[in-house]
Amino acid sequence: MKACNRAIIARMESPVPLIPQLGAHLVAAGGKRLRPLLTLAASRLCGYQSTPENQRHVGLAACVEFIHTATLLHDDVVDESNLRRGLASANAVFGNKASVLVGDFLFARSFQLMTADGSLKVMAILSDASATIAEGEVLQMVTQNDLSTPVERYLEVIHGKTAALFAAACRVGAVVADRPEAEEVALDRFGTNLGMAFQLVDDALDYAADQQILGKTVGDDMREGKITLPVLAAYEAGSPEDRAFWERVIEKGEQTDADLSHALGLIEKTGAIATTIARARVYAAEAVEALSIFPDSELRRLMAETVQYTVDRAR
Amino acid sequence: MKACNRAIIARMESPVPLIPQLGAHLVAAGGKRLRPLLTLAASRLCGYQSTPENQRHVGLAACVEFIHTATLLHDDVVDESNLRRGLASANAVFGNKASVLVGDFLFARSFQLMTADGSLKVMAILSDASATIAEGEVLQMVTQNDLSTPVERYLEVIHGKTAALFAAACRVGAVVADRPEAEEVALDRFGTNLGMAFQLVDDALDYAADQQILGKTVGDDMREGKITLPVLAAYEAGSPEDRAFWERVIEKGEQTDADLSHALGLIEKTGAIATTIARARVYAAEAVEALSIFPDSELRRLMAETVQYTVDRAR
Numbered sequence: 001m002k003a004c005n006r007a008i009i010a011r012m013e014s015p016v017p018l019i020p021q022l023g024a025h026l027v028a029a030g031g032k033r034l035r036p037l038l039t040l041a042a043s044r045l046c047g048y049q050s051t052p053e054n055q056r057h058v059g060l061a062a063c064v065e066f067i068h069t070a071t072l073l074h075d076d077v078v079d080e081s082n083l084r085r086g087l088a089s090a091n092a093v094f095g096n097k098a099s100v101l102v103g104d105f106l107f108a109r110s111f112q113l114m115t116a117d118g119s120l121k122v123m124a125i126l127s128d129a130s131a132t133i134a135e136g137e138v139l140q141m142v143t144q145n146d147l148s149t150p151v152e153r154y155l156e157v158i159h160g161k162t163a164a165l166f167a168a169a170c171r172v173g174a175v176v177a178d179r180p181e182a183e184e185v186a187l188d189r190f191g192t193n194l195g196m197a198f199q200l201v202d203d204a205l206d207y208a209a210d211q212q213i214l215g216k217t218v219g220d221d222m223r224e225g226k227i228t229l230p231v232l233a234a235y236e237a238g239s240p241e242d243r244a245f246w247e248r249v250i251e252k253g254e255q256t257d258a259d260l261s262h263a264l265g266l267i268e269k270t271g272a273i274a275t276t277i278a279r280a281r282v283y284a285a286e287a288v289e290a291l292s293i294f295p296d297s298e299l300r301r302l303m304a305e306t307v308q309y310t311v312d313r314a315r
Numbered sequence: 316m317k318a319c320n321r322a323i324i325a326r327m328e329s330p331v332p333l334i335p336q337l338g339a340h341l342v343a344a345g346g347k348r349l350r351p352l353l354t355l356a357a358s359r360l361c362g363y364q365s366t367p368e369n370q371r372h373v374g375l376a377a378c379v380e381f382i383h384t385a386t387l388l389h390d391d392v393v394d395e396s397n398l399r400r401g402l403a404s405a406n407a408v409f410g411n412k413a414s415v416l417v418g419d420f421l422f423a424r425s426f427q428l429m430t431a432d433g434s435l436k437v438m439a440i441l442s443d444a445s446a447t448i449a450e451g452e453v454l455q456m457v458t459q460n461d462l463s464t465p466v467e468r469y470l471e472v473i474h475g476k477t478a479a480l481f482a483a484a485c486r487v488g489a490v491v492a493d494r495p496e497a498e499e500v501a502l503d504r505f506g507t508n509l510g511m512a513f514q515l516v517d518d519a520l521d522y523a524a525d526q527q528i529l530g531k532t533v534g535d536d537m538r539e540g541k542i543t544l545p546v547l548a549a550y551e552a553g554s555p556e557d558r559a560f561w562e563r564v565i566e567k568g569e570q571t572d573a574d575l576s577h578a579l580g581l582i583e584k585t586g587a588i589a590t591t592i593a594r595a596r597v598y599a600a601e602a603v604e605a606l607s608i609f610p611d612s613e614l615r616r617l618m619a620e621t622v623q624y625t626v627d628r629a630r
Contacts, residue, residue, distance in 0.1 A: 104448075105449035130422075
């Protein structure tokens with residue numbers, strides 16, 4: 001991870017000083033670096049031999065983080081967010097214009113990193129994932145404020161916006177290790193299911209956790225009229241009066257200061273968090289199961305524990 | 316070009332309907348398709364043999380147009396433009412969020428098209444160009460409202476935002492034809508210089524042409540406080556009173572309805588358009604000169620005429 005962080009900082013360089021400046025803000029904001037970690041872990045699980053000359057996994061891990069960071073920058077513009085991981089978001093500090101353009105730069109840089117890697121297979125995986133992410137983001141925008149969104153549509157959204165990159169991050173790990181197709185597929189399945197579980201829990205936390213734990217304001221999704229499973233479940237299980245409440249705050253976007261605590265009460269009453277976490281557990285189990293084709297090892301156990309931790313952080 | 320237009324429409328497809336809808340708006344808005352045309356022309360100049368099986372030039376021409384369209388979508392968001400080629404811009408019709416996200420999709424799709432082409436050399440050229448474009452856009456943003464911007468900085472901006480993609484569009488034409496490095500370099504030089512001339516003239520037209528010719532409102536650049544050569548030249552050659560005028564409208568962004576016609580008067584008085592066009596002619600001559608390593612042909616003459624037309628449209 002140290003080599004990966006170094007690669008991220010080094011590849012953020014540009015003769016245009018604002019780019020590394022904004023990059024430094026993002027690097028300082030930290031984040032879990034979960035996606036590049038998945039690339040490194042997957043490559044090692046597949047027996048990739050890292051040597052001073054052989055550092056493809058590091059370059060690709062950085063590449064994955066660049067794609068992720070580019071989408072975060074654009075997300076914050078689209079969502080008009082002022083906080084990211086508990087700190088001022090880049091658009092709040094540098095403006096929307098800078099966030100759009102530096103996002104484009106990071107996206108282009110990620111493609112330079114793929115090109116430098118030189119594997120057509122890797123490029124196909126990561127460019128396909130990039131297109132799927134954008135489709136997921138557009139679909140999320142289209143379903144915004146719409147309580148008639150079917151759960152399946154919501155699952156498509158989180159598959160696109162989150163699980164596709166988790167899957168690609170894992171899969172390229174198998175590709176650099178030059179392993180049989182079955183291992184690629186298994187790691188893709190691991191990443192997809194981990195990503196689904198991760199996003200479900202994230203969406204649950206937006207109606208449950210306090211700001212310290214989550215690093216962002218609770219109720220952001222509600223304020224944006226975002227359609228997530230907790231809302232769909234609470235709406236589905238709600239009384240006519242409850243449903244009228246959700247229609248007002250989510251569909252019409254008419255919200256008062258008292259609405260968040262009322263919403264949290266309805267979410268609690270209808271067991272919507274439990275419904276969401278239960279579904280996350282199904283994906284988590286599938287992710288762990290996907291690892292079973294690999295021989296037991298400390299790393300495999302660690303990866304399974306990561307899945308568990310992803311779900312358990314909701315408690 | 317028909318095959319290229321078909322490829323553009325076909326590759327705009329997505330299971331998320333808003334994407335082809337917004338795509339159709341962009342295709343209907345038309346535009347000159349100058350960049351994909353350059354790829355097709357360059358490949359033919361290099362003797363590329365197009366057959367029903369061999370259509371790499373078409374895929375890459377579409378790819379180049381996707382990169383361009385993605386940057387246009389993001390530009391209009393960043394510039395808060397409501398018109399593009401005389402029609403309502405995509406952000407005005409579909410909103411800024413859709414423009415940011417569909418721009419990301421088109422950008423990702425362009426990388427899928429490169430990957431499908433399969434040449435690492437092509438990928439390096441186009442991913443490098445994409446990064447350079449983003450750097451140029453950031454640099455343009457940073458110089459906005461700043462009349463102390465040196466002309467050299469302005470030239471860097473237009474090299475990044477325009478000439479880099481012109482150069483890449485031409486260069487990949489030579490690559491698909493599998494021609495010696497010298498022809499690649501010549502076409503890169505042709506594209507770079509044509510792109511510089513094109514943008515200089517575009518910037519001149521923003522202070523000269525009427526809306527019908529240009530397909531956009533005259534004075535857009537002034538309203539945005541954009542630093543272009545006509546402004547730098549008029550500022551440089553202006554009286555103390557003139558300079559105070561430019562400082563108010565460009566640096567402070569304080570503009571009244573009467574300011575545009577006063578600005579056009581100052582531009583006229585100082586010969587700033589002629590200064591700009593004269594510089595465009597130098598680049599245009601260099602572009603034509605770059606073609607001289609190719610044997611004389613009707614196509615080569617046509618390409619040289621295109622350069623001439625690019626400059627002459629300013630009259």
